[in-house]
Amino acid sequence: MRTIGLLGGMSWESTAEYYRLLNELTRERLGGLHSSKCVLYSVDFAEIERLQVEGRWDDAAGILAEAAKALEAAGADLLLICTNTMHKVADQVAAATSVPLLHLADTTAEAVRAHGLRRIGLLGTAFTMEQDFYRGRLAHHGLDVLVPDAAGRSTVHKVIYDELCLGIVREESRASFQAVIDDLVAAGAEGIVLGCTEIELLIGPEHSPVPVFPTTRLHAEAAVNHALAPVAT
Numbered sequence: 001m002r003t004i005g006l007l008g009g010m011s012w013e014s015t016a017e018y019y020r021l022l023n024e025l026t027r028e029r030l031g032g033l034h035s036s037k038c039v040l041y042s043v044d045f046a047e048i049e050r051l052q053v054e055g056r057w058d059d060a061a062g063i064l065a066e067a068a069k070a071l072e073a074a075g076a077d078l079l080l081i082c083t084n085t086m087h088k089v090a091d092q093v094a095a096a097t098s099v100p101l102l103h104l105a106d107t108t109a110e111a112v113r114a115h116g117l118r119r120i121g122l123l124g125t126a127f128t129m130e131q132d133f134y135r136g137r138l139a140h141h142g143l144d145v146l147v148p149d150a151a152g153r154s155t156v157h158k159v160i161y162d163e164l165c166l167g168i169v170r171e172e173s174r175a176s177f178q179a180v181i182d183d184l185v186a187a188g189a190e191g192i193v194l195g196c197t198e199i200e201l202l203i204g205p206e207h208s209p210v211p212v213f214p215t216t217r218l219h220a221e222a223a224v225n226h227a228l229a230p231v232a233t
Contacts, residue, residue: 002037003077006082007071007082007086009044010045012045013164014200036224045165061093084195088134102223111213117211119143119190120191120213121145121146123194123199124193124196156177164202165198181203181208192212195215
């Protein structure tokens, strides 16, 4: 079993979900008392969020790159950035170590294509919905990506940072997200990518008229598959 390195704390609410999922999925695969071999570097999200707002992505990349090096030194055989938004600096993080980084957008796109879908709606932070680092990665896999209108993007972003990252789950916010999802479906979305790891705390398959793609679970599944794959000889 390979050791999974987790770049977490962005927010710790979703990182806790990663840890739970990795261990549950490993137990399902191996049975008994098996659990995931993993190491976690959890950053201070307040520092990262400030750099996001100030547009200081290179500084944020430096913090995560140093964390990635620490994970490699601790024995990690593969890396996960446990947040969609910070995949904006995935290339810099990957370049800092010699172990593979499993890109969250790639695992998500593979799942969407496996369902035979092409046009998807994307929910996430404003950075994820509005910038090309994530949308472009999905499009590279042949997907047509739709995002909410300006009001919808503002609602989703605000709920993520002001509620979900703090562990607050409100029925009113779930209803607001469902209205945004309905608008995306009306615009032609065949599925919805929950492109922020905290959104899975609020939205599940039962809250959408079309399939949802929970990026945290998909990322964790890909990591377990990689960790348990036979070692090449």
